[in-house]
Amino acid sequence: MPSDGKILAKWDYILLLGESGSGKGTLVKNIKRYWMPDLNSASMGDIFREKAQTDLEIKSMTDHGVLIDDEATCRVFNEFAQTHAPGMMDGFPRNRQQTLNLIKFIKERHWRVLVIDIHCNVEIILERLMARRRADDELNIMYKRNLDHRTLHPHVMDEIKRRADLFDIISVNGNDHEEVVLSNFLLQLLRLVDMLYLYDLKRVETIFEVSDSESSVDPAVNRWISDFLHSVQNRINSSYE
Numbered sequence: 001m002p003s004d005g006k007i008l009a010k011w012d013y014i015l016l017l018g019e020s021g022s023g024k025g026t027l028v029k030n031i032k033r034y035w036m037p038d039l040n041s042a043s044m045g046d047i048f049r050e051k052a053q054t055d056l057e058i059k060s061m062t063d064h065g066v067l068i069d070d071e072a073t074c075r076v077f078n079e080f081a082q083t084h085a086p087g088m089m090d091g092f093p094r095n096r097q098q099t100l101n102l103i104k105f106i107k108e109r110h111w112r113v114l115v116i117d118i119h120c121n122v123e124i125i126l127e128r129l130m131a132r133r134r135a136d137d138e139l140n141i142m143y144k145r146n147l148d149h150r151t152l153h154p155h156v157m158d159e160i161k162r163r164a165d166l167f168d169i170i171s172v173n174g175n176d177h178e179e180v181v182l183s184n185f186l187l188q189l190l191r192l193v194d195m196l197y198l199y200d201l202k203r204v205e206t207i208f209e210v211s212d213s214e215s216s217v218d219p220a221v222n223r224w225i226s227d228f229l230h231s232v233q234n235r236i237n238s239s240y241e
Contacts, residue, residue, distance in 0.1 A: 007036070007086050008193055008229070009236045011168070012111035014088040015102075017156065018118030019149035020045070021125035021142075023174040023181060024090045027118065030182045031088070034226040040087035042080050044073065044094075049136075067094060067148060074101045081105070094148075096155040103159065106166055114192075115160055115167050116185065120174035122146055168192055179218035186225040197232055204231045 006012055018024050028041055048068055052059035061068055077092045093099040106113055125146065129137045160167050170188045172181055206227035210220040 005086065006112075007039075007114070008189075008233060009197060010112060010192070010194065011114040012085055012109070013081060013106070014039075014086075014114045014116065015092060016088060016090040016116045016118070017093075017153070018120065018174060019125060019153075020145050021129040022118045022120035023128075023178065024118055026178045027116070027172070027174075027181060027185065028088065028090055030178060030222070031185075034182065034222045035186065035229060040084035042084070042087070042089055044076065044089060044091035047076055047080075070095070070097045070101070074098055074105075077102070078105055085111075093156055095152045096159060099156045099159040103163060103166065111166070113167050114189075115169045116172060117157065117169060118172045118174040118181075124175055177218070179216065179222060182222050183218055183225070186222060186229070190225060190229065193229075193232060197236055200235060204228060206231070 007014070016024050016028065025043065028043075032039055032041065048058055048061075052061075058068065067073075073092065073094070077089060080089065081087065093102050126139075126142060129142050130139075157169075160169065170185060170192070172185050172188075174181060176184070206224050208220055208224045210217055214220070
């Protein structure tokens with residue numbers, strides 16, 4: 001983990017936005033597989049599904065695709081983020097009020113946050129959701145979640161884009177294969193690294209090797225970029241030791 005409490009000397013936290021089925025969980029899995037295996041991560045949906053096992057009111061809301069109230073949602077995020085920073089949360093914020101609460105939270109802590117915004121066509125989302133067969137993936141619930149996202153998400157991004165002093169944004173096309181999605185994310189991430197640290201790296205050697213079992217170069221590309229990011233992070237960490 002970062003020695004200075006920041007990811008690449010820049011971010012205190014990562015937020016992953018996108019509707020259910022857009023590929024958020026897969027991207028989290030690959031970020032931890034290739035880039036930051038020790039990163040603290042959580043999904044707001046998973047947290048509330050776990051709470052639903054003992055809370056009948058939350059169970060009813062999650063079973064019917066109803067959004068949990070803002071107060072409970074913000075409290076869950078605040079509790080996790082305060083004790084797991086740097087870290088990553090999937091599925092927060094989901095509306096304007098949650099975004100305003102988030103801005104207040106990170107301003108009080110003088111944080112800077114990386115926002116990953118995944119976009120995906122509804123046809124692909126429905127195909128993925130129907131294939132995974134989760135209990136809350138009934139067709140009517142899927143359409144309601146899609147409507148909620150299309151209605152609420154633009155207001156979330158409007159507030160985030162107004163605060164360039166607090167957020168950096170990476171937009172990702174979730175329609176692509178998961179390895180390509182990760183490659184696009186890592187390349188955009190690399191462009192956000194402060195040049196100050198790249199100047200000091202001088203010569204960096206990373207291995208580009210495609211395994212016999214791999215049908216494309218994408219995994220090798222992801223390992224290659226991640227190795228470079230590890231070198232940057234190690235260089236930053238050494239300056240704090």
